[in-house]
Amino acid sequence: MTNRTRIAAAAVLVFASAGSIYGETITGRVVNQSGKSMHGVMVSAFDKGHRKIVSVFTQADGSYVIDGLRAVKHNLRARLMGQQDEWQDNVKAGSSDIRFRMKPATGDDLQDQRPASSGFSMLKFDNLRDKLNFKMMCSYCHQVGTVGFRSPEKPVDWETMLRRMDGFGGL
Structure with a gap:
């Protein structure tokens, strides 16, 4: 052998x-x-x-x-x-x-199963350039469509978030 x-x-x-x-x-x-x-x-x-x-x-x-x-x-x-x-x-x-x-x-259990990208197709844009810009500048970091993004925010919360994003160079 x-x-x-x-x-x-x-x-x-x-x-x-x-x-x-x-x-x-x-x-x-x-x-x-x-x-x-x-x-x-x-x-x-x-x-x-x-x-x-x-x-x-x-x-x-x-x-x-x-x-x-x-x-x-x-x-x-x-x-x-x-x-x-x-x-x-x-x-x-x-x-x-x-x-x-x-x-x-049903209800919240069903909504929680939605993928984060499911809300993106529901957004309406005036032109393709704005849509692609939003996709690149926002949805690559933020999970648009998750419960947090589907929940109403107060104006003070939006101001805080926008100020923070501006500081990160996202605006």
């Missing part, structure tokens, strides 16, 4: 044994309130011991398979924009048929 063959055989053994260390799976299905399968839901397994998160997306039939997990308990979360997060805690690796029933998010 040549050195090359020995090294190749050793490498195969190392990789084969490493695969069995993190070879556990968790499987299940995600449905909506009426029991209909939900496609595209992100299901995440949280491994607190290693501070690691593994995420997958559900298939058209609502099924998911999270593989490559350590043989420990995980907290699972199902998440989709427009829906409330659903949790299953202390799920053993190797478990199957872990089901989530999603419920629509």
